[in-house]
Amino acid sequence: MKLYLSPGACSLAVHIALREVGTSFEIVKVDLATHQAGSGSDYYQVSPNGYVPLLEIADGSRHTETAALLQYIGDVFPAQRLIPPSSDAEARLKVVQWLAFIATELHKTFSWLWSKETAESTADACRKKLADRLQMLDRHLANHRYLAGPDFTVADAYGFTIVNWANFLNISLQPFPHVIDYQARVAKRPAVRDAMLAEGLLKS
Structure with a gap:
């Protein structure tokens, strides 16, 4: 997985969740003032709306919205019980x-x-x-x-x-x-x- 974030922004929540479950992932820092990502690429080419967080998952698809990404991480890594299963x-x-x-x-x-x-x-x-x-x-x-x-x-x-x-x-x-x-x-x-x-x- 690849997480696009801006330090201290709401993307920190997704960053924390990924570390809590102990999975490996790549971080790409985004400058929200210039909308440059990583070494200077245009972040709008990655995310048309220009905000963070954005999570790129294994199939290459990209997804946004903090609350939705947090639920996804909790569901994909159920052993850590960061969110209870739908059965509960x-x-x-x-x-x-x-x-x-x-x-x-x-x-x-x-x-x-x-x-x-x-x-x-x-x-x-x-x-x-x-x-x-x-x-x-x-x-x-x-x-x-x-x-x-x-x-x-x-x-x-x-x-x-x-x-x-x-x-x-x-x-x-x-x-x-x-x-x-x-x-x-x-x-x-x-x-x-x-x-x-x-x-x-x-x-x-």
Whole structure:
């Protein structure tokens, strides 16, 4: 497999999941400002929409969308139980529910704050919504080690990645102590640390 990523972007979640399952894969870094990939090739020739992550699988086909790729990795490598099988519908629902929450309530809202073209009134509304959603997350994490229960899943790879954006967007997590503890707990996982080191987000 080949993963196209940009350091610290939502592609980090897929990067973490691949390292969690222990499979071999190639990394191609993409500069989202210039849309150049690897040694300078035009990323639009790989991905017409120009964003990451993009995962090229064994048959040569290329696929996008973070939540979808995370489910795929969990299903292809079932032994690690990063997502429960469809036969365990209730447990799987909990993970998919969190993937949807992160994608629609956190990822989408945070994304507005990355754009310099976002009006200040819109940015203020996004910050207020994020505070509300992070409070919801904090209440949940007060009684849960990971999002979907006692074990790490693909939802945690995604949640950790998106909440980590607060550090780049000057959003304080201090009002959310359980979220802070959760972020620290996930960051200690070897696969998470290795992914962040590979993307240059941590010093060795």
